[in-house]
Structures are given as structure tokens and as C-alpha cells.
Amino acid sequence: MFELLGTTLPSRLFLGTAQYPSPAILADAVQASGTSVVTVSLRREMAGGRDGEKFWSLIRSLGTRILPNTAGCHSVKEAVTTAKMAREVFGTSWIKLEVIGNHDTLQPDVFGLVEAARILCDDGFAVFPYTTDDLVVAERLLEAGCQTLMPWCAPIGSALGPVNLTALRSMRKHFPDVPMIVDAGLGRPSHAATVMELGFDAVLLNTAVARAADPVGMARAFGKAVDAGREAFLSGMLEPRDVAVPSTPTIGRAVFS
Ligand SMILES: CC(=O)[C@@H](O)[C@H](O)COP(=O)(O)O
Helix, strand or coil, X not given: CEEECCXXXXXXXXXXXXXXXXXXXXXXXXXXXXXXXXXXXXXXXXXXXXXXXXXXXXXHHCCCEEEEECCCCCCHHHHHHHHHXXXXXXXXXXXXXXXXXXXXXXXXXHXXXXXXXXXXXXXXXXXXXXXXXXXXXXXXXXXXXXXXXXXXXXXXXXXXXXXXXXXXXXXXXXCCCCCEEEECCCCCHHHHHHHHHCCCCEEEECHHHHCCCCHHHHHHHHHHHHXXXXXXXXXXXXXXXXXXXXXXXXXXXXXXX
């Protein structure tokens, strides 16, 4: 169980809803993963000309909490407007805030992010900011009113996994009480387990499941990896050592002469 902003979530895996081969596979993947939160891009789905209301109904029918996002927004104004539309469409004040600053890396524009976060927090939103692993930016987001952080793992869609474990470790250490969901760039279940072992509260991913050869199987695998990583974190892992330490007793060995 995961207590997040006064809500109890049964799973620590958040799943994106884009790029699945079909709506039926999306629904099956969500179920197989055990996720309790799905994120949906208002702007991208509308721009894609999907059958709007039909897609929103499918999302609502999944039985999970919905975390709308501002994916595809490149300015503060665009992100704020999209967040307000999402609040109306889905009846939630939760918003995953993305303000993209670079076309190639899809890196967040951290200046615009802080500005948009402040506007939305002041307007009563619970803002989940998609950010880098920069500690100063994280401080500014918290000062702006965010109660959660979503540090990146790697560029969106890259499947690279945690490219800067040292920075992620440092984020966790500096903000031990802030719920942190590692977002984007996870490619394999082992990546999810790795960040959960560091003590992060949850992970959010999309591409690695939606574009897998078998999205339903991959969704299930990610669900298990998130649980395994969390349990390992809670169980107290050994620190790696440079020297060998026998794992079987060395006293009382049989002597052959
Ligand atoms: C769906 C969504 O919100 C993505 O923008 C998110 O950041 C996931 O990234 P991946 O697709 O790399 O998992």
C-alpha cells in the first residue's frame, strides 16, 4: 500500500496509456500490471484526433485513479491551460506537469516548470512535476507548493534506464520525506527494481510496456519488479564489499589426511 496525498494506492507502479497496439491491449496491460494510477495526455490525445469521448470513457472504465498529464506542452501558458482542461474532463486536481524545453531530448524546461507549478499549486492543483534530478530545481518546486516530485530516469521513450544513479541517490537522500516517483526512460523491469531499491516511492512508465512485443506480459513483469524492489528496500540490503567473505562456515571442516 502506498499513501499518497491522502489517497491509499494498492500499487507503486504508474502506467502511461499511449502507444498501445489497441484499446483492448491497453486495458489488459493495465489489469496485468496491477497499477492503480494511469496517466493520460490530454493534449496528445486530442491532437491525435482520436475518438475523444470514446477514449476518455475507456480510461475511466479502467477502475484506476487518473493522473492527467501535460505531455507535449512547450510553454507555461500551454501547460496551465491544458491542466485546467484536464481538471474539467477528469474531475481531478491531480496533474502530472510537463513543460518540455528541448525537442531532441524532451528535457523539461525547469524554469517554465517552476513557474507553471506555482500557478497551478496556487489554483488548488496537486502538481506532480516531471523534472530533472537537479536538487536546486527540486527545492524550487517544493517552495512553489508541490508535494511530490517526479525526477527523470532517462529521456522519455529512450528505455535507457537510470543513467545517473548517483544523482537519483542524492535526490532520495536530500528529500527523505517527499513522495518521489521516478518517471520516464525506464526500459526493463530491472530498471524499475533498481530505483525502487534506492527507496523511491513509485515509478511511472509507458513506452517500455506499450511498445513491448507482448505489452500485457511486460506490464505484469514491471508490476512484479516494482514490488520486488520495494520489498528489497524495506528488507535491508547488504552493502557491496571488495573482499570475499565465505558464505559457509570455515570452522568444523572435515579434515582429510
Ligand atoms: C506517459 C508519460 O507521461 C510519459 O511522458 C512518461 O514520461 C513516460 O516515459 P516513458 O515512455 O519513457 O516510460
